[in-house]
Amino acid sequence: MVAQWIAEALQAYTGLTPGAAATILALMLATYLLVSSLFVAPAAPSPAAPPQQPREVEEEEKEEEKEEEEEPTMPFVFPDPVEVGEVTLEQLRAYDGKDPAKQILIAIRGQVYDVSRGRLFYGPQGPYSLFAGRDATRALALMSFDPNDLTGDLDGLSPDELEVLQDWEEKFKERYPRVGHLARQDAAGNGRNAAQPDHDAGDA
Structure with a gap:
C-alpha cells in the first residue's frame, strides 16, 4: 500500500515512472561518490627513515663514548704559588713550564711572577712560551719575540717603549x-737601568 502510494505521488509530482525515478537517483548517488573521491586528502607519507651513517663513523663514535665513560677527564690542577725568594737567571730557567710539577715563572724588571694559571699562554705550547723561565723585560717593552731581547737591559728604550713595559x-x-726577585748581579748585570725597586731590599 505504502509503496504504491509513494509511486503514485512521485509520478504526480515529477511526471516520472518509478523505474525512471530510481534510475536517476542511482545516477545521482554514483556521481556524488565519484566527485567525493576526488577531494579525499591523500594518505600522509610515512616518516622517512633516518639516513644510515657509515659503519666506520658509528664505530668511531662508539669508541669515543666508551673512552669518555672509562677515562673521565681530570681538570688540570695548577700548583699553588710558592715563594722562591732570590733566584738567578740560571735557576729561573728551570721554571719554563716543561715540568708540570713546577711553577711557570717570568721576570720583569727584576721581579719574578708566578704565571702558572696562564699556562695556556706561557706553557710549552702557548703563544708566549718563549718568555717562560726568562727575564722578559726588554722583550715586553719592544713587543718582541726575538730571544736576544729576553733580558733586563733597558738601554736605548724610548719613553713610549718604557710606557708599554709599565703597562705590562x-x-x-x-x-x-x-x-721572588732576581739576584742583584743578574738584575743589574743585564743593563744599567734594570735595577730593582727599593722595596726589594727587604726580600729574603
Missing part, C-alpha cells in the same frame, strides 16, 4: 702573584 708590569701585578 701593571697587568702582571694584577693577575699573577709575585713570588
Whole structure:
C-alpha cells in the first residue's frame, strides 16, 4: 500500500515512472561518490627513515663514548704559588713550564711572577712560551719575540717603549702573584737601568 502510494505521488509530482525515478537517483548517488573521491586528502607519507651513517663513523663514535665513560677527564690542577725568594737567571730557567710539577715563572724588571694559571699562554705550547723561565723585560717593552731581547737591559728604550713595559708590569701585578726577585748581579748585570725597586731590599 505504502509503496504504491509513494509511486503514485512521485509520478504526480515529477511526471516520472518509478523505474525512471530510481534510475536517476542511482545516477545521482554514483556521481556524488565519484566527485567525493576526488577531494579525499591523500594518505600522509610515512616518516622517512633516518639516513644510515657509515659503519666506520658509528664505530668511531662508539669508541669515543666508551673512552669518555672509562677515562673521565681530570681538570688540570695548577700548583699553588710558592715563594722562591732570590733566584738567578740560571735557576729561573728551570721554571719554563716543561715540568708540570713546577711553577711557570717570568721576570720583569727584576721581579719574578708566578704565571702558572696562564699556562695556556706561557706553557710549552702557548703563544708566549718563549718568555717562560726568562727575564722578559726588554722583550715586553719592544713587543718582541726575538730571544736576544729576553733580558733586563733597558738601554736605548724610548719613553713610549718604557710606557708599554709599565703597562705590562701593571697587568702582571694584577693577575699573577709575585713570588721572588732576581739576584742583584743578574738584575743589574743585564743593563744599567734594570735595577730593582727599593722595596726589594727587604726580600729574603
